[in-house]
Amino acid sequence: MAFFEVKELTMYYRTLRGQVKAVDGVSFAIEKGKALGIAGESGCGKSSMATTLLRLLPNNGQIMGGQVLMDGQSLLDMPEEQFRRRIRWKRISMIFQGAMNALNPVHRVGHQIMEAILTHEDVSPTEARRRAEDLLNMVGINPKRFDDFPHEFSGGMKQRVVIAMALACNPDLVIADEPTTALDVIVQAQVLKAIDDLRQRLGLSMIMITHDLSVIAQMCDDVAIMYAGRIVEHGSAVDVYSQPLHPYTAGLVRAFPNIAAGRSTIRSIPGSPPNLIDPPTGCRFHPRCPLADGRCRAEEPAFQVVAGRHAVACHKADVLAGGVDIWQQRQLA
């Protein structure tokens, strides 16, 4: 049994215009110590899924169904008080997007890390301070800067503090939501390297949420591609990148210029992600898909395992398995 399992998780936002089906029947599993990357465009529901896992939803967010299991224990049925004490931050923590805004500007950074420890564990302030200093050291910040304020730190250092906060209570699973999008190229590489080293050293499991497939390629064992609230393809990163079976994945993989592979044509996927209040019928990708036919418009494809752990939800997976570059044909047309 996998260490962390999500089954048919469904979460809708109530809005005046109707229900936004942000997470619609998402299932995946993570083994202990492994990293799963969840990739998709903005608005595909990936961040909503992360907040659902931590039960940090806004008032209009409603979990409609599904299960989240950690070591076989169901997390969604747990009373809020118990979840807050035992799970959130103790066992599952999160590295938030945009370090600039995740820290409180009027508190010293060290104290913000201490606060996380003191809230969740019964330790003395001295002990908490010692641990917070260790954490700063671990993420590559001199513990002498414990009493500095966030504005005295650069963007990369603030992101490191946010990482230290996520690790404060020795969690088993860390959810990283676009941890480096606001950072510069070189600083991004530094921060990702720090996360990767810590993850390996501490044996953490991780969910890495990003729109950047190259981050997942470098950091994760498995990858799940999300489109319009659903996972459309899932498998080991090597399998999915080398042999994408969903047209959307195939487009995304080629949409990224690979600096190591010389010049090639960049593909782009025409159209934009659908409105999640009224998603397209059948396969949700059909309005943008070059292979779509009547069946795709009418019938929703089932999520099926193709080989080993590689699974896809597409009626036309055979065409892609044949190695046809469907997006190239589209570009020529």
Added chain:
Amino acid sequence: MATAATCVEVGITSSEPLLKVVELVKHFPLRRGLLSALRGGPQPAVRAVDGVSFEVKRGEILGIVGESGCGKTTMGRALLRLTEPQKGQIIFDGTDILRLSPQELKPLRRKMQIVFQDPYESMNPRLNVFRIVAEPLRLQNLTHSRDEEIERVRRALAEVEMTPPDEYMYRYPHELSGGQRQRIAIARALVLEPDFIVADEPVSMLDVSIRGGILNLMLRLSKEKGVTFVYITHDLATARHICDRIGVMYLGKFVEEGPADAVVTSPLHPYTKALLSAVLVPDPGRKSLQTVLSGEVPNAIHPPSGCRLHPRCPLARPICQEQEPELVDKGNGHRVACHFA
């Protein structure tokens, strides 16, 4: 070189540069307190662009690559005199635009346009697409009738692949996706049929799946219509993809400049090497995560003495601290500013 061959076929590449920039300097003076003013000394300033020289040939795309705060956006704006440089020359098609009066500059603006980074904030939300794209025509008094205006807007929209143009003409920005808005921003630049466009991070706000479309559009406009671009970006991977030449900027200076392939495949400057090693490869079979350069970009008010990279550079020796390296041509137009290149 497939790209070079295409240019020769349509006959738009000429050896004479369209744009020549000489020792361009743009400092933003800072306010100082009474005490420091009385004490005298030079006024502190953010040295955003600190002596940059380069040329762009007709029909070429020059990429200017660097991290935030390196001065690349200021440089792009200075090229169009959207911000006034203190020193230097910007010779556009034989004329030094820094010597022109505003009246003399206006007709030249027809030939030089800009596309901004954020397609959500660079358009008036109260104007429809037709008005947005037609505005430059009106400002320049280029059209004499409504029909003519519609015709030119239609052509510009078709150029950026917003087809059929009539379907989009009367929509408002909020009805369009980010990628469509960025196409409108490009159409607004194209409607005057400019020779030169500055594109300032045109895809960084867009979703990955549609970035390729905008980049391919720029590439097509340069190769088919001979539009010259300066493409400002932090992303070496896309720069390599569409640019003929790449200039790498650090703290207001070019540290390396040359043909795109040469800069990417055989970089000479330690900073370029660091930038390249920080580019993540979208291939799980090829783990490349490493850090070559520690620390972050220092501020541009008091840049380090000598070579500006020396406090972070793994190769730094005493000379780097004392003497600023010149940008030297190492052959084939590949220039680098490093004592140890």
